[in-house]
Amino acid sequence: MNMKGMTKFVEPVRIIAVVLIALAIGFVITALVSKEPVQAYTALLTGPLPRLSFENGFEIKNINRFGNWLEESTTLILLGLAVSIVFRARQFSLGAEGQMLLGALMTAVIALKLSLPFPAHMLLALAAAMIIGFLWGLIPGLLKAYLSVDEIVSTLMLNVIALQLFDLLLFNWLRDPAAGFVGTVPFPTSAVLPLLIPGTRVSFMTILMLIAVVVVWFLMARTPFGFELKMLGANRKFAEYGGINTKRVIALSMAVSGILAGLAGAHLSMGLLKRLTINLSPGLGFEGIVVALLARNDPRWVLLAGLFYGYLRTGAQIMERSSDVTREVVLIIQAIIILLITAERLFPFVQQWVQLRRSREEVVVEAG
Amino acid sequence: MAALVEMKQITKVYPNGVVANKGVDFSVEQGEIHALVGENGAGKSTLMKILYGLEAPTHGEIWLRGRRVEIPNPHRAIELGIGMVHQNFMLVPSFTIAENIVLGSEPRKGRFIDRAQAIAVTEELSKTYGLQVDPTARIEATPVGMRQRVEILKTLYRGADLLILDEPTAVLTPQETDELFMAIRTLVNQGKTVIFITHKLVEVKEISDRVTVMRHGEVTGRVATRDVTEADIARMMVGRAVFLQIDKPPVQRGRVVAEVRNLGYVAETGRPVLRNVNFSVHAGEILGVAGVEGNGQTELVEVMTGLRPATTGEILVDGKPVQRQSPRRIRLSGVAHIPEDRLTNGVALDATIAENLVVDRYNRPPFTQRGVLSPQVIRKHAETLMQQFDIRAAGPDALMRSLSGGNMQKVIVAREFSAEPVLLIAAQPTRGVDIGATEFVHTQLVTKRNEGKAVLLVSADLAEVMSLADRIAVMYKGEIVAILDNGPELTEEEIGLYMLGVRRQEVVTKAA
Ligand SMILES: Nc1ncnc2c1ncn2[C@@H]1O[C@H](COP(=O)(O)OP(=O)(O)OP(=O)(O)O)[C@@H](O)[C@H]1O
Ligand SMILES: [Mg+2]
Numbered sequence: 018m019n020m021k022g023m024t025k026f027v028e029p030v031r032i033i034a035v036v037l038i039a040l041a042i043g044f045v046i047t048a049l050v051s052k053e054p055v056q057a058y059t060a061l062l063t064g065p066l067p068r069l070s071f072e073n074g075f076e077i078k079n080i081n082r083f084g085n086w087l088e089e090s091t092t093l094i095l096l097g098l099a100v101s102i103v104f105r106a107r108q109f110s111l112g113a114e115g116q117m118l119l120g121a122l123m124t125a126v127i128a129l130k131l132s133l134p135f136p137a138h139m140l141l142a143l144a145a146a147m148i149i150g151f152l153w154g155l156i157p158g159l160l161k162a163y164l165s166v167d168e169i170v171s172t173l174m175l176n177v178i179a180l181q182l183f184d185l186l187l188f189n190w191l192r193d194p195a196a197g198f199v200g201t202v203p204f205p206t207s208a209v210l211p212l213l214i215p216g217t218r219v220s221f222m223t224i225l226m227l228i229a230v231v232v233v234w235f236l237m238a239r240t241p242f243g244f245e246l247k248m249l250g251a252n253r254k255f256a257e258y259g260g261i262n263t264k265r266v267i268a269l270s271m272a273v274s275g276i277l278a279g280l281a282g283a284h285l286s287m288g289l290l291k292r293l294t295i296n297l298s299p300g301l302g303f304e305g306i307v308v309a310l311l312a313r314n315d316p317r318w319v320l321l322a323g324l325f326y327g328y329l330r331t332g333a334q335i336m337e338r339s340s341d342v343t344r345e346v347v348l349i350i351q352a353i354i355i356l357l358i359t360a361e362r363l364f365p366f367v368q369q370w371v372q373l374r375r376s377r378e379e380v381v382v383e384a385g
Numbered sequence: 386m387a388a389l390v391e392m393k394q395i396t397k398v399y400p401n402g403v404v405a406n407k408g409v410d411f412s413v414e415q416g417e418i419h420a421l422v423g424e425n426g427a428g429k430s431t432l433m434k435i436l437y438g439l440e441a442p443t444h445g446e447i448w449l450r451g452r453r454v455e456i457p458n459p460h461r462a463i464e465l466g467i468g469m470v471h472q473n474f475m476l477v478p479s480f481t482i483a484e485n486i487v488l489g490s491e492p493r494k495g496r497f498i499d500r501a502q503a504i505a506v507t508e509e510l511s512k513t514y515g516l517q518v519d520p521t522a523r524i525e526a527t528p529v530g531m532r533q534r535v536e537i538l539k540t541l542y543r544g545a546d547l548l549i550l551d552e553p554t555a556v557l558t559p560q561e562t563d564e565l566f567m568a569i570r571t572l573v574n575q576g577k578t579v580i581f582i583t584h585k586l587v588e589v590k591e592i593s594d595r596v597t598v599m600r601h602g603e604v605t606g607r608v609a610t611r612d613v614t615e616a617d618i619a620r621m622m623v624g625r626a627v628f629l630q631i632d633k634p635p636v637q638r639g640r641v642v643a644e645v646r647n648l649g650y651v652a653e654t655g656r657p658v659l660r661n662v663n664f665s666v667h668a669g670e671i672l673g674v675a676g677v678e679g680n681g682q683t684e685l686v687e688v689m690t691g692l693r694p695a696t697t698g699e700i701l702v703d704g705k706p707v708q709r710q711s712p713r714r715i716r717l718s719g720v721a722h723i724p725e726d727r728l729t730n731g732v733a734l735d736a737t738i739a740e741n742l743v744v745d746r747y748n749r750p751p752f753t754q755r756g757v758l759s760p761q762v763i764r765k766h767a768e769t770l771m772q773q774f775d776i777r778a779a780g781p782d783a784l785m786r787s788l789s790g791g792n793m794q795k796v797i798v799a800r801e802f803s804a805e806p807v808l809l810i811a812a813q814p815t816r817g818v819d820i821g822a823t824e825f826v827h828t829q830l831v832t833k834r835n836e837g838k839a840v841l842l843v844s845a846d847l848a849e850v851m852s853l854a855d856r857i858a859v860m861y862k863g864e865i866v867a868i869l870d871n872g873p874e875l876t877e878e879e880i881g882l883y884m885l886g887v888r889r890q891e892v893v894t895k896a897a
Contacts (some may be wrong), residue, residue, distance in 0.1 A: 067500060239758050241748040248744060258722070258730040259744030260713030338529035 032311065033271045035357045036325070043350035047342055057340035064335030065328050082335060084217020088289055090327030091219075092281050097323050099277035100235045101314040105237060106270040107250040108161065112172030113278040114302025115179030116153045120146035120282025120347040123182050125191055125201055125293040128286075143225075143283050151272045152280020153179065158271030162264035168271065176302070187293060199250025200294035205213035210288040222280075227320075228279060234316040236273075246270055258303065278302065289327035305332075388412040388448075388580055389547060390436065395445035397431050403786055405431040405604040406442070413547070413735075418569060418579045420589045420610070423622055424819040425791020426777045429582050430472060432599070433549045433774050437469040438462040468540025469549040472582075472790055472817070473728060476524045476532060476539075483507040485519035510538050510822050514633045516568045528679055530561035535566070548572065549580045554588060555817040558845050559679045563586035566592050584791075584819045586615040598622055616759070623821045634835060636855040639668030642839035643689075643808045647827075648698035648708075650688050650863075658684045660863045662698070666808060666839040671830060673854025673871070674843040676689075677884055681863035682843045683725055686812045689841075690722045691715040692730070702808055714743055721806035723797055725813045725843070730799045732785045738779040739767035774799035775825070790817045802833070809833055812843045827853060834895050838885055847877060859883040866890065 040062075047061075050055040069076045096113050111308040124216035125143040134142065157175060160166035193202040200287055210220035232241035237243035244264045248256040260380050281301075286293050333347030390413045395891040397406040405428040413539040429454045434440040438456040449453055449465055456462050462469070483503040492502040492760050507520040507888050524532060525587045530604065533553055550569075554562045559598050569579055569592060581593060589596055590610060597864055598606035598621040619627040643666040650659035657679050666672045676682055687693040689700055691712035700708040716722075724730040732741050743752055743763050767781035776795045778788050785793060789868045794817060801809065811830065815823040830853060834840050848856055851871065859867045859880060866889040869875055882888040 118492075150857045238760070240756060240759055241753050244740070244747045244758055248733055248736065248740070252729075254730050255733045255744065258690075258712060258724060259714045260711070261744070262711065262713065 024206075038187055039350055039353045042353055046346055046349055050346065051340060053340065053343075057336055057342045058337045061332040061336040063331075063332075064339070065331040068182070069135035080214070080216045082331065084214060084219050085334070086324075086328055086331040087219045087223055088216075088217070088284075090324045091288075091335045092284050092301065093304055093308050093325030093327050094226050094319055095277050095281035095284065097308030097312060097319040098229055098300060098316060099281070099307040100261060100275045100309035101312060101316060101319055102237075102246070102274040102277070103248050103270050104235065104309050106246045106266065107253075108158075108168055108267060108270055110154070110157060110168045110172045110271045110274060111303070111306070112157055112168075112175055112271065112275065112316070113281070113305045114300070115172070115176035116150040116275040117282035117285070117302050118176075118179045118183045119149045119153050119280075120279030121286040121293060121373045122186060122282075123279075124208070124283045125204070126186070127156045128204040129191060129201060132205070133207060135207040138205070139210065142208050143280070143288060146279040146283035147276045148279070149280070152275070154275025154278070155268060155272035158268035159269070162267040168233075172271075183297070184295065187295060193384065198294065201292045203292045208287060209255060209291050219288050220284075222268050222284045222288045226284075227281065228321050229280065230316050233277070233319075237316060240362055242266070243270070254345035259323045273374060278305070281305075293302065311316045338363055389450060391448040391646070392432070392436065393446045393448065395432060395435060395447075396443045397428070397435060397440060398443045399431075399787070401783065403779055403787070404604055406435070407704060409445070409599070409604050411604065413578060413580055413746075414595075416573060416576065416578055417579060418592055419584045419897040420593035420596045421580055421599065422584070422586070422589060422596060422618060423605075424821050425795070426789035427599040427622075427819075428602040430551055430789065431549055433469060433580065433582065436462070437467060437549060439469075448783040461547070463543045466546035467549070468533055468543060468545025468547070469523050470533070470536040470540060470551060472551040472555070474618065479523060480572075481521050481523055481528065482518050482531075482535050484679070485524055485535055486510070486542050487522075488539075490543065506542065507538065509833045512543055514538070514541060514568055515571050517564075518792070529563075530555045532538055532559065533557065533561070533565065534568070546576070547578045547580070549582075551582045552817055554583055554585060554586070555638060555790075559847060560677070562588070573812055584817065586618050586820065589618060590615060600624065602805040610840055610851060619745060619820055622819070627820055627824055631824075631831060631852055633831055636834075637669045637837075639837055641665045641896070642668050642703060644699075644701040645689070645703070646699040648685075648688065648700065650684050652684075653698045658863050659688065659696075660867055662863075663867055664858050664868060666841050668807075668839050669834060669837045670855040671840040671853050672843050673850035673857045674785075674841065674860060675850045675857050675884060676860035677878055680860045682860055684863075685810070685860070686722070686725065686841075686843055688725075689715075689789070690720060691812060712746075719807035721801040721804040721809050723809075723811040723814045723818075725803050727797055727816075728791060732793055734786040735784060735786060736772065737767075737782045738776070738778055738788070738796055738871055739763050741796055742770055743784050745800065754836050770799040770803060774802075775822075787872075791819050791822050792813045794818045795822060796823075798829070801828055806838065807842070808839045808841065810841045810843070813845060814842070815844075815849065847880065851875070853876065861886045861889070 040058050044054070044058050051057045065082050065133060067080050070076045070078050090105055094301070099113050124142040127142040128167055129144045131138065153175060157168050159169040160171050161168045187199065191201045192199060213223060215217045221239050226319040237246065245256065245261050248259065248261055249266050253263055285297055308322045311322035311326065329347060329350070333344050336342055337344045392409065392411040393404050395409040398404050425431050431440060434444045436456065438461050440459045441457070447456060452467060455540045456465065477488065480488065486507050487503045490649050492506065504520045509517065511518050516538055518531055518534050518538065524535070537548065553565060557565060569655040569752055583589060595609050597604060597619060600622060601752065612673060645662055647665050648659055649657065652658050652665050652895060662685065664672065674682055684693060688695045689892060691710055691714070695708045698708065699706055702720060705718060707718050721823065737806040743766065746752060748895065752759060764781045771778070772779065774795050776792050776799065778792060785796070788796070798814065814826050818826060830840055830842065842853055857869045857871050857880065858865050859869070861884060866886065867883045868890070869880070
């Protein structure tokens with residue numbers, strides 16, 4: 018009997034079921050608020066897909082919407098990876114937001130205050146974003162490891178500080194006074210991420226993101242550090258007893274997580290906006306939590322969860338633009354998904370029920 | 386006489402495919418003390434969880450007082466007068482004893498819990514059944530023995546007539562066990578019925594009226610206790626003759642492997658827990674540490690293994706000081722440790738067996754090579770150890786959580802023994818372990834000793850210490866009050882005098 022195959026199989030089925038239920042509830046809500054719910058919901062569900070058109074010969078339409086999806090997902094996946102690292106170690110760091118902001122800020126500093134030839138300039142800016150993310154994650158990590166400062170509190174505080182730093186430098190140093198809004202001049206092309214798909218803003222970062230997925234998977238599944246993360250998350254006392262330096266692992270988990278959040282910030286500035294603006298993308302840092310939860314902290318699933326969640330968010334924007342439904346609906350769907358997936362109590366129950374039925378059948382089979 | 390409980394043809398298949406019970410028939414009569422015994426993983430806890438409504442049987446029927454009943458959840462079990470005290474306690478640490486006892490059906494005053502009433506109820510119950518507890522103490526600050534009594538009182542408070550005690554004595558000192566037995570007799574005299582799971586055959590003989598023996602999920606014997614000997618029961622459990630007494634060649638003491646000098650430890654609360662502890666463990670000997678639990682043994686072990694920092698003094702392993710070093714450094718100096726509290730320190734329940742088996746060595750070849758961890762090697766390693774140590778589980782990838790208590794202990798023993806230590810510190814190594822596995826652990830400890838390793842054996846089970854140790858150090862109030870040569874002339878009574886602080890050797894504190 019293939020039991021292991023079964024349990025491997027149940028988890029994805031479970032998550033897909035959750036998503037479908039959430040989408041169904043979403044449709045009911047759409048139907049309540051919209052005059053043309055089917056059309057609106059179709060926009061949500063199919064909006065981000067490009068359309069093939071044969072009217073004037075072969076043509077791909079709406080490539081920009083497709084691009085939006087990939088762009089959004091790239092950021093979300095990077096943030097999801099960041100969060101899944103800390104969650105794997107059972108550290109509830111909420112610092113991705115601040116690390117992302119500072120990552121973007123550092124790219125602007127490098128992009129605007131240094132002049133270098135192309136790959137060097139871009140790479141230096143990326144490195145700067147990763148380093149600041151690392152450091153900004155290391156702070157709450159050290160505080161937690163050595164002074165037992167609660168990481169939820171410290172990371173939220175550091176987010177506030179990061180935001181203030183961001184505004185301070187932007188207003189007083191980096192801002193382009195000639196612009197009609199609070200923002201910098203566009204980055205020089207030497208510090209912009211090369212474009213991957215013309216007609217969109219899908220850039221080299223999407224490739225970096227794929228590499229990051231592999232690297233984080235490798236880190237978690239194939240390195241001693243990954244083992245330490247998992248043991249720390251499973252039972253800290255046990256990890257200590259086994260000889261793992263848990264303080265070091267706690268601090269590092271948050272710092273390494275920061276690298277990825279920093280990269281996400283670099284994506285916003287160097288890939289999407291190609292400059293720095295105020296209100297870069299408030300709250301985006303927290304969306305990484307949704308992705309990590311959906312993916313159960315497994316980097317391979319983070320990729321899928323990020324694509325899914327990015328799709329949903331892009332579809333929502335399209336629905337908002339092309340129908341009478343507001344974006345709030347998608348926020349509701351999103352909230353429902355989080356609720357359903359985190360409802361640990363509800364779902365193991367369903368899982369057990371499925372398995373109980375299976376084992377009943379088995380005994381019958383054995384007996385008969 | 387009609388049986389109080391009859392479980393008929395019970396089969397239980399866990400979701401992971403383990404068949405824990407296979408067509409089990411089990412019956413208990415009104416007013417008896419019924420012992421349920423069997424190897425680790427035989428399915429005892431599972432059968433009782435089914436009776437208590439915690440697990441649904443895949444097949445089978447439960448009859449209570451001649452009527453067929455369904456017990457879908459513990460709530461229903463409680464309604465039917467069935468109460469259970471689990472192998473692993475389920476109390477709320479930050480609540481007081483009285484609060485824990487009434488939790489779930491609290492006496493109320495308006496919208497609030499009536500604290501005074503809760504305390505009164507607790508005192509009343511405590512007096513009726515002779516189970517002493519301090520109603521206002523918090524659970525986290527009470528010793529295990531009292532927690533046990535709290536669990537029992539809790540079930541009595543909910544009106545249980547049938548009490549299921551799953552390995553209640555595993556965590557108790559001999560004195561506490563005696564008290565528990567007295568309480569059980571009181572309960573039975575007052576018309577209660579008790580099902581009692583244990584691995585200690587002495588206890589079966591002492592307290593039970595009848596015994597049911599389980600093996601590999603099936604019932605292999607059902608006898609009246611007075612008709613059988615301990616050896617008979619052992620044979621029914623294991624399927625072969627078991628050596629309850631261990632053979633040991635005479636001790637060949639080698640060099641000093643570990644030396645503890647003037648060791649002191651002051652707890653965070655400022656209480657001195659270890660005072661001026663001196664002893665040494667030689668290659669080729671087992672040094673037993675006896676003492677009533679709570680006299681510093683736990684702290685001694687934790688200080689020696691780096692889980693707590695020594696306040697004063699020195700610990701030398703092979704001549705090198707290791708006090709106040711990290712657990713990893715201490716392990717690298719050749720110390721292995723079977724911890725007393727296996728659920729807290731010894732295992733990660735949500736990790737796999739394979740992962741649990743490498744927690745001290747994952748970062749070394751062959752598990753990690755050039756910085757890359759090899760899951761295959763880790764799995765292979767687990768397969769080998771599982772076979773060598775007879776760990777029964779679905780496979781190396783099974784979660785630790787799904788193992789029976791004794792098999793968890795075997796995982797720990799397998800890991801620590803295979804670490805090839807020069808000093809093995811074993812704290813309560815056979816607690817909750819079946820006789821087959823106990824025999825195994827004992828043989829292994831003696832083998833390590835014969836191989837010339839140093840073994841420090843800390844156990845609350847005096848019989849265990851006396852049958853294994855070459856010398857016995859007795860702890861009392863954080864001090865070692867005697868180090869005695871173990872031999873036929875040493876009696877339990879004599880050790881008892883030291884354990885209770887009535888007597889002490891003067892030489893010990895100076896040097897050993
Ligand atoms: N929740 C579970 N899921 C899967 N398998 C389980 C679960 N609980 C127990 N088992 C398996 O069922 C078998 C019987 O376990 P059970 O706990 O009933 O044994 P036991 O006789 O109480 O052993 P012990 O003396 O060690 O406590 C074991 O092989 C165990 O691994
Ligand atoms: Mg059990």
